[in-house]
Amino acid sequence: MDKSVRPVFTLELNYKIIPGLVTIGKYDGTHPCLTAATSTEKVLIHSPHRRNISVHGRINYSESNREIATLNINQTITAIVAGIFIPEEDKDILVIGATSHILVYHVHDNRDIFYKECPDGVKALAIGNFGESTNKLLLVGGNSSIHGYKHDGQEVFWTSVGDVITSMILMDFNKDSSEELIVSSEDFKIRIFKWDTLLSENTETEVVTHLVCLPENRFAYAVSNGTIGVYEQDARLWRVKSKNFAIDMQSYDLIGQGTPQLITGWSNGKMDCRSIKTGEVFFKDTMNSSVAGIVEGDYRSMGKTDVIALSQEGEMRGYTTTKSLSLTSSGGSDQETVRELLAQKQALLMEFKHYENNNSFNNNSNSQLESFESQGVIPANTRLQIGIAANEGYTKERFIEIFISTNNSTIIRSVTIFAEGIFKGETHVVHPADHQISSDLTIPLNLPSDNPVDIHIKAFVGYPKSEQYHVFEITRQLPRFSMYALNNGITDAKPESYVEFRMNERLQRICMWINQNFLLSSDVEIDGGPSLELSMKCLRDGSILVMFFEVIGRVKFYTDNIGLAADLVQSLAVFLNLDTLESKAHFPEEEEQVKELILRLSEIQETRMKLGTDVADRLGQVRTLVIKAEDARINNVNEMGQYYKDLDNLNKELINGYNIRLNNHTEGLESVKKINTIIQRFSRLRGIVFFLLEHLRF
CATH class of the missing domain: 2.130.10.10 (YVTN repeat-like/Quinoprotein amine dehydrogenase)
Incomplete structure (x- = not known):
């Protein structure tokens, strides 16, 4: 074409x-x-x-x-x-x-x-x-x-x-x-x-x-x-x-x-x-x-x-x-088929060439082994094994670990990971030094946000003396809330903030949602009791998340992060196909912040009106001084200089007033933006605006 x-x-x-x-x-x-x-x-x-x-x-x-x-x-x-x-x-x-x-x-x-x-x-x-x-x-x-x-x-x-x-x-x-x-x-x-x-x-x-x-x-x-x-x-x-x-x-x-x-x-x-x-x-x-x-x-x-x-x-x-x-329907189809066949032919020719290079070795057994290794020939049953888990370590640093290993004596020379929104440039390359290469490799990951991520892994596998390596490609998806790990019996105080709602759904379906959206070592199952409670810790900042589900349909998420609460509500609502959901939330820090911002906006508005009045007064003084200066230019030149000095001082005051008004306006815009951000977060909790407004009556 x-x-x-x-x-x-x-x-x-x-x-x-x-x-x-x-x-x-x-x-x-x-x-x-x-x-x-x-x-x-x-x-x-x-x-x-x-x-x-x-x-x-x-x-x-x-x-x-x-x-x-x-x-x-x-x-x-x-x-x-x-x-x-x-x-x-x-x-x-x-x-x-x-x-x-x-x-x-x-x-x-x-x-x-x-x-x-x-x-x-x-x-x-x-x-x-x-x-x-x-x-x-x-x-x-x-x-x-x-x-x-x-x-x-x-x-x-x-x-x-x-x-x-x-x-x-x-x-x-x-x-x-x-x-x-x-x-x-x-x-x-x-x-x-x-x-x-x-x-x-x-x-x-x-x-x-x-x-x-x-x-x-x-x-x-x-x-x-x-x-x-x-x-x-x-x-x-x-x-x-x-x-x-x-x-x-x-x-x-x-x-x-x-x-x-x-x-x-x-x-x-x-x-x-x-x-x-x-x-x-x-x-x-x-x-x-x-x-x-x-x-x-x-x-x-x-x-x-x-x-x-x-x-x-x-x-x-x-x-x-x-x-x-x-392109006609038949012509377009034929040309598409020809392109695909040519691409397959090129790939097969390249693969055949590699096989020919791999088979060109000496008859001596030792040199034969060396040739195998240098040319990158590996056992036919070589497999790449991938394990992904949350590292809850005892240090302050917590992250997700990707464990990659081979099933034999071959080594992993390097690994390239493609992932969207995790690395700068979307690509991360791990290339161990010569004295550190082995048949397994552990790669830490830190996810900046709670979104599902597809990771594409390319591993170069061969022997320490290989000049050519086999490339293994594997794709895995990290669930949305991968950065939250179970507390494993550790009891932490529940956060004061929470979102609560009711729905008619079985706990078995809730367990399915948890297993699909969290990175757990084993699936969560109900034990036949009237409720299910999970305590988790965020690997980013160590904050606590407690999820409480009752058989009667009451759900409560305890977290100080209103964004996380909104993400949990939205994810669960989508999974269960809930079109409407009325919830009640209690986030005292956000509510107090909104009150402070609205008070600040009131103060900014009062300051703005006062500054406007001052500008009007200054402009009146400017007009008066200009008239007096012109009169002095005609009648008394000696007084003219003083009038223009006064005008210069007034001009400086007007410039200072303008800068104050500009800063005042910028601060007001930032306050409005913060209020809108909090309202947006509350709105994602499904039907919370009325609750927020009730708490803004002060």
């Missing part, structure tokens, strides 16, 4: 474009217009099919190129989106997010629909049907929360996320014919919301920077470390990693297969087209500078859409479905 595709059109806009701030909209209801944020705090609108549009208002058309119009925002632009928003109107509306405001703008009528302050900032925008609202909503993601607005500016939705939001999309995630909200944030998480209810949560290795909807209830994601991948509900279909990072992604059928592919634009200017199911690359192209955004629209008015890429230097390229790359 030809791996290159030529663009069907190329344009130069001659503007510097901010990466990630590119969209497209049909502002007259028919003709698509590429829209992007520029480096000069303007929004550029390219209208190749321009019709008569009002020239009054914010929009300004370029004198040199009448296809280009700009909006002067005069603020740092942080997000941009276009879509149908006003009921019973087919014209797209442009929404521009700045540092602390959003502007909802009707481009065709050249008028503001509404302009609203967003104290939590604007980091991501989305327009679509959400929840029970019959009309479309504008969703605004900020530093730690999401707000939803109707077309008249009325706020109808709010939820807490707990960290800075990086991207949002609306799609039917769980195939219930209604759209859910998928949100990524700087805490490495991808959350799925059904209105204000958290349906699911996935954790990546670094910050997820971009999300895009795909067909068949799938979505693609990009990570700041260069990883891109595709999820189908909670299952990840594939992922690949690059030394560059993805700027934007778009779903489009570029090679004429009848189903869309994933088009990705990268920071080095590269563009590629991949299979949504497998990640296989179908074509590549390279722009002259970093990609700024990728959109889709009928830009040539030919009745079919093109995929359009825009670079940071303002270069625009359009690509369309290329029939020459299309």
